[in-house]
Amino acid sequence: MPITNTPKTATVDDAAQISRSLALAFDDDPMMRSFFPDDSSRQASLVSYFTTIFTRQYVHSSVCERTDSAAAFWVPPEAQAKAVPDAETIQELLNILGDRAGLFKNTVETAAEHTPEEPHWYLALIGADPAAQGQGQGAALLRSGLAKADAAGLPAYLESSKAANLPFYEHFGFTVREEVQPPENGPTLWAMWREPRRPADA
Template identity: 60%
Template sequence: MPTTNTPRPATTDDADDIGRGLARAFADDPMMCWFFPEEATREEGMVRYFATLLTRHYGRHGVCERTDLAASFWVAPDGRALPDDETLDEIATVLGDRAGVFRAGIAAAAEHAPPEDHWYLAVLGADPAGQGRGHGAALLRSGLARADAAGLPVYLESSKESNVPFYEHFGFTVLGEAQLPGGGPTLWVMRRAPRA
């Protein structure tokens, strides 16, 4: 059956499918490997992590889209970028003894958020089966079109240096690097100016 890379809304009913796809997409991501250091349990932990983010946070407070093999979670300027305490508590049950590392990591990343109104790209990932086939690009273009229509910049942090050129291709520039606390990985803080 052919797959489509046409963006469509993602709902909480899609949580398991999206969680599995994002777990495969982020299997070698330095931040995810830092959050889930045990290789034997990493994939299942990441499935629960991404499904929880969709059902408890971004599905309620963001704009979530998917294709057959990719997903993106966005936050509008008036949205809530950081999960609430209830969501953090649920994620803590997924992360176990790494919950403190997670909380410190997202707090440190939030310090680099720009003060200007902006769209925030929280998550973008394509299942390896869809990488290089336009799935991630289609979702990125969809979100960028919303930001451009509002005349607003887009902000993100990439935790994988090899993804930086992909975002640069779409007009993002690196504002700087942020080292996560406790020996965590580097984040590349990126911004894209609005386009007419």
């Protein structure tokens, strides 16, 4: 595996690189387009959004890893209570979202209602710069997180709002658990689940 594909622990110093990669990765994501519908400002808004959730939320409580052009944020069960954004972070996000803040809040709350109660590793976010697609960077990050979940003997859970990504996750053992319909006719969220694997099964 090329060295650029080797996941590294992400730190606050990586915020600019990570936010740029994720903003490019999610530019065509249906959910993000519903939150940031303006083509001319979407990239800047996405950079601000990902910078905020990474530096104020996930980097402090979750397993955040990166490659040269991709990043993934995993939340193990013991960190899920700490991974919730505080009031100041929420306000910052609402400021970034502007008139879409209500839609965002309702969507997040709807998704939370469907979160499994069983202990699990939650893949909060994964994305790769489209220019790096096909290099295996996203796959390397997914394997890294799943290896940690498997080592703990725990299942993994994610939500995707992009139908084209479902086969990618299915390749790694995820199956669609349910389809979640957000409020205001928002894009469908596919809730996906993966049972833990023993090393011999991986």
